[in-house]
Amino acid sequence: MSANLAHDLWEKNLDWAHKILTHSFVQQLGEGVLPEDAFKGYVAQDAFFLEAFARAYARALADSPDRYGLYTFAELIQGVLEELKLHAKYAEQWQVNLTDVRPEPATLAYTEFLDQASRSGDPGLTCAAMTPCMRLYAFLGQSLKTEFPDAKHRYADWITTYSDPGFDALASQLETLLNRYATPSQGVEAAYRKAMELEWGFFDAHVGKNG
Numbered sequence: 001m002s003a004n005l006a007h008d009l010w011e012k013n014l015d016w017a018h019k020i021l022t023h024s025f026v027q028q029l030g031e032g033v034l035p036e037d038a039f040k041g042y043v044a045q046d047a048f049f050l051e052a053f054a055r056a057y058a059r060a061l062a063d064s065p066d067r068y069g070l071y072t073f074a075e076l077i078q079g080v081l082e083e084l085k086l087h088a089k090y091a092e093q094w095q096v097n098l099t100d101v102r103p104e105p106a107t108l109a110y111t112e113f114l115d116q117a118s119r120s121g122d123p124g125l126t127c128a129a130m131t132p133c134m135r136l137y138a139f140l141g142q143s144l145k146t147e148f149p150d151a152k153h154r155y156a157d158w159i160t161t162y163s164d165p166g167f168d169a170l171a172s173q174l175e176t177l178l179n180r181y182a183t184p185s186q187g188v189e190a191a192y193r194k195a196m197e198l199e200w201g202f203f204d205a206h207v208g209k210n211g
Contacts, residue, residue, distance in 0.1 A: 005176055009128070009192045010135055016196035017136060021143050025203045030144040032153025039155065040096045042206045047087040048101040049202070050064035052111035053130065054080040056118035059128040060177075061111070069123060072173055079170045086161060104204035110198040115189055124182030125191055131178050132195035136173035137162045 010017075020026060025042075028034035054077055061073035091098045103111065117129035141162025144151075151159055162165065182188050 005184060005188075006131060006135075006178045008184075009131070009178075009189065012189070013101055013132065013193055013196045016193070016200060017139055020136065020196075020200050020203060021140060023203050023207075025207045026140060026144070028207075029155050029158060030148045030151070032148075032151060032155055034155060036094070038206045040094050042203075043090045043094065043096050044098060044101045045104055045107045045202070045206070047084060047091070047098045048103050049107055049111055050080055050084050050087065050113055053133065054084075056114045056126060056130060059118040060123045060130075063121055063123045063126070065123070065181075069177065072177055076170060076174060079167075083161075086157075098108065104205055106198070106201045110195075110202055113194060113198060116164060122181075124178065124180075125188060127174060127178035128182055128188040128191040129195050131171075131174050131191055132199060133169075136172050136196065136199055138168045138171045141167065 012040065025034065029039070056074050057077045057080065061070060061077070064070050064073060088098065090096065114129055118126045120126065141159055141164070144159045145163035164179065
């Protein structure tokens with residue numbers, strides 16, 4: 001692998017990225033034809049997931065060996081809080097209760113994976129477990145924006161959020177931390193790929209009942 005570990009890991013996992021992009025949930029979201037119940041379920045589960053994501057960032061911040069990590073993880077936590085505000089907006093619009101979300105198996109599998117990685121005390125491994133989510137969502141948002149450039153349907157805000165350069169910048173910040181703290185290893189590669197697999201499972205869990 002080259003010095004750009006994050007880039008190499010993403011390239012090695014493009015098979016999962018394209019599989020997720022062509023998943024029926026993502027494509028129906030892009031087209032604006034995703035069943036409402038599927039989106040509402042996704043919003044609730046994703047809000048639960050994002051809270052776990054923020055906690056994983058917080059543990060990585062605590063494990064940071066330098067000031068750069070402290071500052072950057074703090075900025076990334078703020079980014080997650082902004083995402084949660086977006087979910088609160090969705091919840092109000094779609095009448096989704098976010099106060100008592102019961103995690104589905106796919107959600108729980110992902111949050112437990114993040115919890116385990118972030119408790120390792122190794123910020124590099126934590127970054128390897130978290131980076132796929134950020135880079136994947138930027139990829140999905142940008143891809144759907146290209147595929148459906150004039151989307152004005154009820155899910156258009158989702159595409160706008162994740163195709164925004166500001167979100168891509170957050171993904172790049174996390175990739176910088178991955179390059180800074182992680183070294184190529186079987187464990188790092190396995191964590192990155194496992195996260196991509198769990199991303200697919202997360203989306204797939206919301207179409208089994210609805211399309």
